[in-house]
Amino acid sequence: MSTVALPRSERTGFRLLREPALMIPIVGAGVLIYLAVLPLFMLVYGSFEKEIAPREFVVTLENYVNAYASPYTYSTFVNSIIFATGSAALTFLLGTMLAWLTERTNTPLRSLFVPIAVVPLILPGVLESIAWIFLLSPKFGYLNVALQSLFGLESPPFNVFSLPGMIWVHSVGQVPLAFLLMVAAFKSMDPSLEESAMMSGANTWQTFHRVTFRLLMPTTASVLLILFVRTLESFETPALIGIPARIYVYTSEIYLAFNEYPPDYGRGAALAVGLLLLSAIGVWLYTRSTGESKKYQTVTGKAFRPRQFDLGPWKWVGFSFLMVYFVFVVLMPFLVLFWASFLPFFATPGWDALDKLSFDNYRYLVGFRPFWDALQNSIILATSTATVAMILTSLIAWIVYKSRLPGSWLLDFLAFIPITVPGIVMGMALILLYVAFPLPIYGTIWLLMIAYVTRYMPYGMRAASGAIVQIHSELEEAASASGASWWETFKRVTLPLLRPGIAAGWIYICIVSFREFSTSVLLATGESRVLSILLFTMFEQGQVTVVAAIGMLMILVLLIIVGIFYRISGRFGIQT
Amino acid sequence: MRKCSLVLFAAWLFLVFGALTGRVNAQSLDEIHKAAVKEGGTLNFYGTLAQVNAERILPVFEKRFPGIKVNHVDATSDKLVARAVTEARGGRTLADVLQIPLENVSQAYDQKLLLETKLPESAAYPEGMKGSFWTASDLQFFVAAWNTNLVKKEEEPKSYDDFLHPRWKGRLIAEPRDLEMLLAFAKYRFKSDEKAIEFWKKIAAQNVEFHKGHSQLAELLVAGQAAACLTCYSHHYPSRIKKGAPLNYMLTEGVASINATAIFKDAPHPKTALLFARWIASEEGQKVMAKGGRTPAHPKVEPVDKTRTEKIYAISVADLKEFPKYEKIWKEIFRLR
Numbered sequence: 001m002s003t004v005a006l007p008r009s010e011r012t013g014f015r016l017l018r019e020p021a022l023m024i025p026i027v028g029a030g031v032l033i034y035l036a037v038l039p040l041f042m043l044v045y046g047s048f049e050k051e052i053a054p055r056e057f058v059v060t061l062e063n064y065v066n067a068y069a070s071p072y073t074y075s076t077f078v079n080s081i082i083f084a085t086g087s088a089a090l091t092f093l094l095g096t097m098l099a100w101l102t103e104r105t106n107t108p109l110r111s112l113f114v115p116i117a118v119v120p121l122i123l124p125g126v127l128e129s130i131a132w133i134f135l136l137s138p139k140f141g142y143l144n145v146a147l148q149s150l151f152g153l154e155s156p157p158f159n160v161f162s163l164p165g166m167i168w169v170h171s172v173g174q175v176p177l178a179f180l181l182m183v184a185a186f187k188s189m190d191p192s193l194e195e196s197a198m199m200s201g202a203n204t205w206q207t208f209h210r211v212t213f214r215l216l217m218p219t220t221a222s223v224l225l226i227l228f229v230r231t232l233e234s235f236e237t238p239a240l241i242g243i244p245a246r247i248y249v250y251t252s253e254i255y256l257a258f259n260e261y262p263p264d265y266g267r268g269a270a271l272a273v274g275l276l277l278l279s280a281i282g283v284w285l286y287t288r289s290t291g292e293s294k295k296y297q298t299v300t301g302k303a304f305r306p307r308q309f310d311l312g313p314w315k316w317v318g319f320s321f322l323m324v325y326f327v328f329v330v331l332m333p334f335l336v337l338f339w340a341s342f343l344p345f346f347a348t349p350g351w352d353a354l355d356k357l358s359f360d361n362y363r364y365l366v367g368f369r370p371f372w373d374a375l376q377n378s379i380i381l382a383t384s385t386a387t388v389a390m391i392l393t394s395l396i397a398w399i400v401y402k403s404r405l406p407g408s409w410l411l412d413f414l415a416f417i418p419i420t421v422p423g424i425v426m427g428m429a430l431i432l433l434y435v436a437f438p439l440p441i442y443g444t445i446w447l448l449m450i451a452y453v454t455r456y457m458p459y460g461m462r463a464a465s466g467a468i469v470q471i472h473s474e475l476e477e478a479a480s481a482s483g484a485s486w487w488e489t490f491k492r493v494t495l496p497l498l499r500p501g502i503a504a505g506w507i508y509i510c511i512v513s514f515r516e517f518s519t520s521v522l523l524a525t526g527e528s529r530v531l532s533i534l535l536f537t538m539f540e541q542g543q544v545t546v547v548a549a550i551g552m553l554m555i556l557v558l559l560i561i562v563g564i565f566y567r568i569s570g571r572f573g574i575q576t
Numbered sequence: 577m578r579k580c581s582l583v584l585f586a587a588w589l590f591l592v593f594g595a596l597t598g599r600v601n602a603q604s605l606d607e608i609h610k611a612a613v614k615e616g617g618t619l620n621f622y623g624t625l626a627q628v629n630a631e632r633i634l635p636v637f638e639k640r641f642p643g644i645k646v647n648h649v650d651a652t653s654d655k656l657v658a659r660a661v662t663e664a665r666g667g668r669t670l671a672d673v674l675q676i677p678l679e680n681v682s683q684a685y686d687q688k689l690l691l692e693t694k695l696p697e698s699a700a701y702p703e704g705m706k707g708s709f710w711t712a713s714d715l716q717f718f719v720a721a722w723n724t725n726l727v728k729k730e731e732e733p734k735s736y737d738d739f740l741h742p743r744w745k746g747r748l749i750a751e752p753r754d755l756e757m758l759l760a761f762a763k764y765r766f767k768s769d770e771k772a773i774e775f776w777k778k779i780a781a782q783n784v785e786f787h788k789g790h791s792q793l794a795e796l797l798v799a800g801q802a803a804a805c806l807t808c809y810s811h812h813y814p815s816r817i818k819k820g821a822p823l824n825y826m827l828t829e830g831v832a833s834i835n836a837t838a839i840f841k842d843a844p845h846p847k848t849a850l851l852f853a854r855w856i857a858s859e860e861g862q863k864v865m866a867k868g869g870r871t872p873a874h875p876k877v878e879p880v881d882k883t884r885t886e887k888i889y890a891i892s893v894a895d896l897k898e899f900p901k902y903e904k905i906w907k908e909i910f911r912l913r
Binding site for chain 2: 051054055072137138139140243244246258259260261262263265344345346347348356368370431434435436437442443525526527537538539540541542543544
């Protein structure tokens with residue numbers, strides 16, 4: 001039976017007043033509608049409004065005409081599709097190669113590369129883009145300069161300020177995600193199917209091609225889809241590389257509609273509604289495809305360990321691939337930022353640069369107030385967002401999965417909505433809502449917190465509900481049978497059991513909030529500025545070497561968070 | 577005789593009127609300071625001052641007027657105006673003071689966001705350096721600059737005409753929004769639209785690369801992204817050269833434009849806003865501006881760094897109306913969006 005089974009005698013009269021447990025779903029639904037639905041409503045409403053004179057509006061369809069029938073509509077659409085498709089494909093390819101080599105082959109030292117492949121996850125997208133500008137900028141990029149002098153090339157081999165450049169930079173930032181998803185897929189494959197193929201005379205390649213690859217098809221489709229959607233929603237690379245290169249995608253068009261004079265919210269909102277629909281379709285297809293993947297189930301009750309492919313002499317090719325990936329994709333962006341953080345201004349590498357190295361940038365930061373304000377904001381936001389989001393989502397997950405109250409599926413749905421909302425769209429919707437809101441939080445970090453909590457609620461839900469469904473209701477029933485109220489039961493039985501799942505969710509949300517960029521870029525101003533935005537504005541202002549120094553400190557803070565996580569994960573029994 | 581007395585009468589009227597309107601603002605800065613602290617002691621400053629300048633200017637203000645903290649919202653000028661407009665749209669003014677290029681200040685004025693006021697300090701400024709809703713805060717000079725590692729001593733440009741030489745092809749950068757260059761060349765250098773357009777078309781044929789933000793242009797130049805920059809700010813160079821950056825810039829000719837300070841009509845801290853606007857327009861404030869690396873607008877204050885060019889093509893207030901016209905041509909010449 002459910003936990004909120006009430007004694008029959010009380011099921012009359014003012015039920016709501018007598019049993020506060022019943023209030024929770026209603027309040028929960030209210031909070032969720034407020035967080036997830038209201039901003040979107042404002043966005044859609046705003047997309048039909050046009051300002052004809054200062055502060056005078058009319059309702060019109062003109063915004064949609066401006067947004068979708070302008071001379072730029074086509075190029076923006078094509079750029080976005082190329083950017084998203086290219087990134088999804090490249091990310092998937094790299095992620096799968098890494099996952100396969102480390103999980104399923106006998107490549108030397110492969111287990112060492114597993115954590116290394118995940119490391120870029122902590123590099124914030126803004127820094128990733130900046131690092132690659134340092135490396136691949138046509139004239140001064142270190143890689144270009146090095147290759148040109150090594151091979152005596154006339155022109156630089158790479159240009160980061162191009163669509164391929166954007167695809168590359170965005171992809172290498174996303175590879176850890178593809179890697180983790182594919183590792184999970186490889187781990188759960190029953191080797192007997194592959195063994196049968198081998199027994200029937202197939203060689204390694206044929207087995208991979210005919211069996212392994214086909215078994216992976218549904219995962220492939222869903223991973224590609226999620227990568228596609230995430231690229232479409234991303235703004236870091238479009239902002240730092242796309243806008244200077246004048247290659248515009250949807251997110252940068254939305255940003256510019258808000259940040260150029262005269263600001264055109266109507267057009268911005270109309271574009272945002274389009275992007276929202278695209279992303280919602282993507283997420284819907286994704287949930288459908290993962291739902292249908294049962295057909296291709298490979299995990300059974302049998303105990304098994306995936307078998308390893310013997311690559312023979314090819315294992316050294318695999319090893320070289322891993323090394324090249326490690327050196328060029330993981331290490332170099334860190335190194336170039338580290339190096340630049342000691343320079344007075346960005347200079348091409350050379351012996352003369354050596355005597356310019358100093359701690360000046362770090363010394364400068366000590367007395368640089370905006371840095372400390374932003375650091376403080378980022379830390380407060382990351383921890384408070386994680387805390388609020390986890391409390392909210394564990395309560396909601398408990399209602400959804402345990403209470404069996406009518407309509408609780410609605411809560412699940414409401415809490416899932418924000419996953420379809422791109423960060424920049426969320427920022428725009430919240431501006432439209434809160435700039436005229438009676439609550440004076442516009443321009444403060446509390447608006448950012450509301451934005452982050454809303455955006456990361458779906459992740460919190462996943463962590464919390466994963467933990468909750470594992471708790472057998474017998475335990476809670478025992479508590480309520482012993483006379484505990486719903487709140488005591490929740491506090492003394494459910495919550496302690498949930499702790500590992502909640503802690504994992506807390507850390508994850510803490511990290512993503514600390515790095516958040518695409519929502520903050522519209523919402524953070526002056527005193528509510530966070531680190532990622534400080535990096536962006538200072539980079540725009542040309543203080544690139546100070547930016548590198550801030551970046552190094554930011555990475556340090558993230559490493560500390562991750563370090564704490566590993567320390568406590570043992571205590572809470574979190575599986576990493 | 578009659579004419580003379582009419583002039584005298586007019587002068588008298590002017591004085592009386594000036595004294596009456598001036599009275600509102602004639603309180604001493606220290607009196608306003610007290611009122612400003614009572615307002616909450618915060619100044620929301622929407623300004624394009626780059627961090628390198630801001631950190632040498634705003635703290636001086638905070639020190640001079642204890643109890644007041646400057647909340648500097650910094651972004652490019654169009655972003656700042658867009659933000660103020662957005663906020664007004666929600667029926668809320670968060671900004672107290674705006675300090676950005678004059679053409680953007682007048683955009684904010686068009687949106688009915690700014691206060692009409694006459695600061696006592698503005699009396700010291702010549703016409704053309706003040707208006708009904710603004711006072712010049714500093715001047716900025718668009719000049720040419722180059723990377724000394726990439727440009728030989730004998731090839732250093734002496735005037736803009738030198739950039740027509742084939743050796744600059746594919747080696748130039750500029751800011752996409754600097755239509756001031758075209759306007760000033762048309763009105764003050766060539767005194768002819770056709771000649772100016774022809775000149776910039778020839779420059780366009782050199783394949784100019786565009787990057788947004790003048791600070792970033794300077795940084796790209798240091799890094800060697802291009803050999804020379806056509807529309808850089810002169811005040812960005814002295815500090816970088818001091819640090820040892822391989823840079824030099826051309827002071828023979830350049831385009832001057834006005835940065836202006838204005839107060840928001842519904843500023844949440846009106847006294848604090850007034851205090852800042854008056855202080856930055858005063859000789860004292862202007863000296864701080866100069867020390868902070870900017871080119872002061874006050875006629876009595878000299879810049880500290882070498883930022884003023886010999887020949888100056890100054891954009892006037894009247895020119896602002898023609899911005900859209902020249903913007904269109906500028907974009908066509910360089911095929912900008």
